[in-house]
Amino acid sequence: MMKKTSMIRDNYLFRRLYRKGKVQVTPCMAIYYHRGGKTNRLGITTTKKIGTAVARNRARRVILESYRLLEDDIPSGWDFVIVARSRAANEKMQVVKAELEGALKHLPGRRLSTTGSKK
RNA sequence: CGAGCAAGCAAGGAAACGGCCGAAGGUUUGAUACCUUUGGAGGAAAGUCCGGGCUCCACAGGGCAGGAUAGCUGCUAACGGCAGCCGAGGGCGACCUCAGGGCUAGUGCAACAGAAAAGAACCGCUCUUUUUCAAGAGCAAGGGUGAAAAGGCGAGGUAAGAGCUCACCAGAGUGCAGGCGACUGCACUGCUGUGUAAACCCUAUCCGGAGCAACACCAACAGGAGGCAAUGCGGUGGCCCGCCGGGCCUCCGACAGGUGGCUUGACGUCCCGCGGCGACGCAGGACGCAGAUAGAUCGUUUCCAAAUACAGAACCCGGCUUAUAUGCUUGGUCGCAUU
RNA sequence: GCGGGUAUGGUUUAGUGGUAGAACAUCAGCUUCCCAAGCUGAGAGUGUGGGUUCGAUUCCCAUUACCCGCU
Numbered sequence: 001m002m003k004k005t006s007m008i009r010d011n012y013l014f015r016r017l018y019r020k021g022k023v024q025v026t027p028c029m030a031i032y033y034h035r036g037g038k039t040n041r042l043g044i045t046t047t048k049k050i051g052t053a054v055a056r057n058r059a060r061r062v063i064l065e066s067y068r069l070l071e072d073d074i075p076s077g078w079d080f081v082i083v084a085r086s087r088a089a090n091e092k093m094q095v096v097k098a099e100l101e102g103a104l105k106h107l108p109g110r111r112l113s114t115t116g117s118k119k
Numbered sequence: 120c121g122a123g124c125a126a127g128c129a130a131g132g133a134a135a136c137g138g139c140c141g142a143a144g145g146u147u148u149g150a151u152a153c154c155u156u157u158g159g160a161g162g163a164a165a166g167u168c169c170g171g172g173c174u175c176c177a178c179a180g181g182g183c184a185g186g187a188u189a190g191c192u193g194c195u196a197a198c199g200g201c202a203g204c205c206g207a208g209g210g211c212g213a214c215c216u217c218a219g220g221g222c223u224a225g226u227g228c229a230a231c232a233g234a235a236a237a238g239a240a241c242c243g244c245u246c247u248u249u250u251u252c253a254a255g256a257g258c259a260a261g262g263g264u265g266a267a268a269a270g271g272c273g274a275g276g277u278a279a280g281a282g283c284u285c286a287c288c289a290g291a292g293u294g295c296a297g298g299c300g301a302c303u304g305c306a307c308u309g310c311u312g313u314g315u316a317a318a319c320c321c322u323a324u325c326c327g328g329a330g331c332a333a334c335a336c337c338a339a340c341a342g343g344a345g346g347c348a349a350u351g352c353g354g355u356g357g358c359c360c361g362c363c364g365g366g367c368c369u370c371c372g373a374c375a376g377g378u379g380g381c382u383u384g385a386c387g388u389c390c391c392g393c394g395g396c397g398a399c400g401c402a403g404g405a406c407g408c409a410g411a412u413a414g415a416u417c418g419u420u421u422c423c424a425a426a427u428a429c430a431g432a433a434c435c436c437g438g439c440u441u442a443u444a445u446g447c448u449u450g451g452u453c454g455c456a457u458u
Numbered sequence: 459g460c461g462g463g464u465a466u467g468g469u470u471u472a473g474u475g476g477u478a479g480a481a482c483a484u485c486a487g488c489u490u491c492c493c494a495a496g497c498u499g500a501g502a503g504u505g506u507g508g509g510u511u512c513g514a515u516u517c518c519c520a521u522u523a524c525c526c527g528c529u
Contacts, residue, residue: 008413043413046413052430052431053431054431057414057415060413060414061418062417065417066418068137092418093417093419094418
């Protein structure tokens, strides 16, 4: 069933992902991902560049909801940090969800094959 | 009907499915997880410009320095806020705006132009002497400069002039009357060197410092090197005193987790009564009550013509300022038309 | 959340009420066969909106943007 999304809260985890993780960039966000524990963990960063507190809250909510709807289809064992870009606050939730889905489609293939070549 | 003025309100709603945070209750567990019920952002939550509560430092003490305010009377816990009134300015008017004390306490500044920017005389005017040039005396009306020129304007007066005299006007002083007061009215006195205090300053009143990352508690921790020192160091803040504490500073290293504070309070909304022009005060009743800690109110679909602006509590409250789509309400004013 | 600061030509900066100055850069001319360097000259600026004042970069208020410190 729907289980609770576990969140990344500690700063050192964010720093590790920024340093060691791989990046996938879409118009609305930048996704950092790295191998983690048994369950998937998610962190969301909304910087002041996005806008006011209302815009930051909306970007965070939209990304969290997109992730929540896709969570069952994502292979486990990854940590994610999603950095919202300035368009995320204005887009509808379906757009963000489609972008996230498209970006994470690479994950299983990347996990099976050992090729680390970036596109 | 048009234009304009003032005051005020709302700040989407409904349904279905799914999701987030808190509280209470229940089941369960080694941690916890699940279920039910219930509550869950704003008029500015914003900017942090003022004021207060609260906490710690001596329950806050003395002095200096510094800062804030600036018509009067009140309201308030307090205020730089608000109300009423006074004065000045603007508008035909409804009404609006004003840091609105003191340059006859002192000091300073007033570029350029101009004779002169504060106890003024360049061009001038008049009289006397003199053939003339010029010299002496008197005057401040006229000229031009400037943002500002020695009260304004007219008449009398004079050698020429001048508040020298007079009427009106502006200001100042004195007296009387009214008002709690700011101030207003009347009379008298020729009393009249400008502006600037958002220049220094003076006067009056007020202000101790820091801020919930305050502060308190629990858990954990490891110390080493160098330097200074009882006329010293810290609490304590710009300085001195006073009080309290007890060695202090620099570098390297280690730790850097949790709980409380945390929301019931000068509380808000509605109804009603009394006092007050009003701000507001007093009294009664009913209802309501976010408390997170990477930080919660949303996502999708449908309907309502459309629902979209500015924007998200972070210790709390009273103001101010700034941003704001759309839709309304009420009361004055002016103009036109009709009766 | 709390506290503090800055804004001046394209860039780095002076300027304590009276015409806003300098350096580098840009442009034009001279010099050179050409370029560079050098010399001469020109253009270009007070974040925004109000207020005080005769007059504001300067003083006061508001606002915008940016920067810094405190876990």
